[in-house]
Amino acid sequence: MILKRFSHSGIQSFKKCPAQFKFRYIDQNYKKDEGVEAFLGKRVHESIEYLYNLVKTGVVPLVDEILKVHRSLWKEKWHNRVAIVYQNKQARDYFNLGEECIARFYRLNYPFEEKVIANEHEMVFLLDNDENYKIKGIVDRIDHDGNGNWEIHDYKTGKRALSQNAADKDHQLALYQIGLMSEIENIKSVKLVWHFIQHGIKVESIRNNDELNNVIIETKNAIDTIRTKIINGGIFPPKKTILCNWCYYWEECSSQSGTNPYFNS
Numbered sequence: 001m002i003l004k005r006f007s008h009s010g011i012q013s014f015k016k017c018p019a020q021f022k023f024r025y026i027d028q029n030y031k032k033d034e035g036v037e038a039f040l041g042k043r044v045h046e047s048i049e050y051l052y053n054l055v056k057t058g059v060v061p062l063v064d065e066i067l068k069v070h071r072s073l074w075k076e077k078w079h080n081r082v083a084i085v086y087q088n089k090q091a092r093d094y095f096n097l098g099e100e101c102i103a104r105f106y107r108l109n110y111p112f113e114e115k116v117i118a119n120e121h122e123m124v125f126l127l128d129n130d131e132n133y134k135i136k137g138i139v140d141r142i143d144h145d146g147n148g149n150w151e152i153h154d155y156k157t158g159k160r161a162l163s164q165n166a167a168d169k170d171h172q173l174a175l176y177q178i179g180l181m182s183e184i185e186n187i188k189s190v191k192l193v194w195h196f197i198q199h200g201i202k203v204e205s206i207r208n209n210d211e212l213n214n215v216i217i218e219t220k221n222a223i224d225t226i227r228t229k230i231i232n233g234g235i236f237p238p239k240k241t242i243l244c245n246w247c248y249y250w251e252e253c254s255s256q257s258g259t260n261p262y263f264n265s
């Protein structure tokens with residue numbers, strides 16, 4: 001099987017554990033299972049998307065309305081395959097953390113004067129105009145001041161925040177910038193902005209053309225490595241780390257036995 005389209009998360013998954021990448025992206029073995037942290041991240045993203053969809057229409061909702069949206073999404077979407085790895089925590093703790101994230105984000109960004117162009121914007125674009133290197137991504141938010149100055153925003157709900165140095169080297173938003181530049185003409189500037197919501201901090205990065213070209217070269221190399229492996233029938237070995245606790249491919253993985261206990265509670 002030749003993969004036609006890649007995502008940043010797919011490439012990252014290959015680097016973290018080639019076996020997990022194979023189960024997910026080559027075998028396309030999709031499962032409902034997810035860690036509670038991912039579940040929390042999705043609900044917070046949806047709540048902020050709801051907020052900015054209203055902002056786009058000129059309405060600023062009260063924080064209580066956004067918290068209510070979060071509560072009802074959480075209830076509606078909760079399912080019995082959400083895993084909680086940290087046994088000293090319960091679903092309620094993560095729900096509360098989601099509420100704290102939203103309240104903090106609201107407080108720090110009120111009165112929402114950003115010129116929002118798109119929320120959860122899906123983009124598919126080519127690297128170097130080459131049909132062999134097609135990338136897909138979903139951008140959390142895109143702002144534009146009307147004068148050619150653009151911003152690409154990403155919301156992170158995890159415990160870890162990027163340092164400035166790490167943000168300047170990060171590929172995910174740089175790839176989105178490459179995608180944006182392929183969609184839009186007359187761009188004067190693009191700012192990449194991460195919101196680390198648990199910490200209440202924002203980190204920004206600006207890339208020059210050389211840096212963007214490096215991202216293109218490194219991404220193409222990563223895609224070539226994966227494709228060569230597939231074509232040659234190469235092995236996608238398991239890479240056991242602490243992250244196995246959040247992996248729902250234990251039944252398929254040769255380095256594990258049985259099912260992941262955290263997904264069977």
Ligand code: SF4
Pocket residue numbers: 017019020238239240241243244247248249250253254255256
């Ligand atoms: S259990 Fe661990 S080693 Fe096995 S596929 Fe999942 S992440 Fe990889």
